[in-house]
Amino acid sequence: MKVDVVETTLVAPSEDTPRRELWLSNLDLAVPKTHTPLVYYYPAPAPAGGGGATDGPPEGFFAPARLKAALARALVPFYPLAGRLGVGEGGRLQIDCNAEGALFAVARADFAGDDVFQDYEPSPEVRRMFVPFAPSGDPPCVMAMFQVTFLKCGGVVLGTGIHHVTMDGMGAFHFIQTWTGVARGLELADACGPPPFHDRTLLRARSPPCPAFDHPVYSPALLNGRPRPFVTRVYSVSPKLLADIKSRCAPGVSTYCAVTAHLWRAMCVARGLAAGAETRLRVPANVRHRLRPPLPRSYFGNAIVRDLVTTRVEDVLARPLGFVAQAIKDAVDRVDDAYVRSVVDYLEVESEKGSQAARGQLMPETDLWVVSWLGMPMYDADFGWGAPRFVAPAQMFGSGTAYVTQRANKDDGIAVLFGLEPEYLQCFEKVFYGE
Known part of the structure; x- marks a missing residue:
């Protein structure tokens, strides 16, 4: 099975965002220092006119320009995802919110969705095909990577790789909901709902730290x-x-x-x-x-x-x-x-x-x-x-x-x-x- 990447670009927030060093809590630093790889499989929708499968997907299906424009807007409230992993005082990891952008790739595959997803098994090969490669999870790596892969059957796979120090599963799916909502035409505030809360000092250790239990x-x-x-x-x-x-x-x-x-x-x-x-x-x-x-x-x-x-x-x-x-x-x-x-x-x-x-x-x-x-x-x-x-x-x-x-x-x-x-x-x- 072959996948060819035909485009790679950086998508920056569509508006000015805060330029700052985002402090990471001990819970952020306790997770694996890697990008969490997920895949979303979208089969080709049935043609609106009721034609056969050979009619192909509708015009504009997962158009990269539409997805990139929506991503740029979604990165405004989720601006840490457009930054880079950095190192602050004392060698502590931080997110440098510099708006350099999230990585966005477009690829084409010579196989159908059922070849992978009918009997799906997560594996390094699946990650290699559908999720952009990060040589390291260490500074100054990108915080978020996305790849849209067009399949031979007309379906699409979205592969996401978001650095784990940025957020947990709830945060990741909140971002995806925002991005997809904007792509559907919702206003940013409606797609996002409650804006992401970025002040991680709510989870700062006490001074002096005094653990009460064994862990x-x-x-x-x-x-x-x-x-x-x-x-x-x-x-x-x-x-x-x-x-x-x-x-x-x-x-x-x-x-x-x-x-x-x-x-x-x-x-x-x-x-x-x-x-x-x-x-x-x-x-x-x-x-x-x-x-x-x-x-x-x-x-x-x-x-x-x-x-x-x-x-x-x-x-x-x-x-x-x-x-x-x-x-x-x-x-x-x-x-x-x-x-x-x-x-x-x-x-x-x-x-x-x-x-x-x-x-x-x-x-x-x-x-x-x-x-x-x-x-x-x-x-x-x-x-x-x-x-x-x-x-x-x-x-x-x-x-x-x-x-x-x-x-x-x-x-x-x-x-x-x-x-x-x-x-x-x-x-x-x-x-x-x-x-």
């Missing part, structure tokens, strides 16, 4: 696993299977907690972990509504902290599924204002000591990391020709990492994207689907 989830010692070859599969969780999983949990347990408990159990079985071994689950939590006072809902930055559920493999396997799901729920519920402030202070103390807290990414084989995109507006990305048929990461970065997401049609249930060593896949799938 082993950020310890480099727990992210020292060895690199292992892995593949990523997309597992459909039908409404029937989801109802069965949740029926084994207490009322009020969320879909995330129930599905993650089920996934954790299947992973322990597939990997053949010893019953007495310790296993850990990393649980991310959005803190916007957990702080007192809460952060603005449109806070544009990383507002995610991690908690850790630690238990023995025998408990995950022998206890009722509801027990495991409740343990996950308890970990999520623990994340309150005091916990968040403690995390921020802990990271400050570790930074002052020169440690590499939170910098590792490779987990040991006993561990699992599950991210939830449930409730995210990931399919509200209509540029004017309809919503995407499929949205997903282009690549996963380690074995034992999973995303739980909704599907384009909510009646189809949800999806779990999971990276696992290939030798464990068959056993995992049998346990996951109850075969």
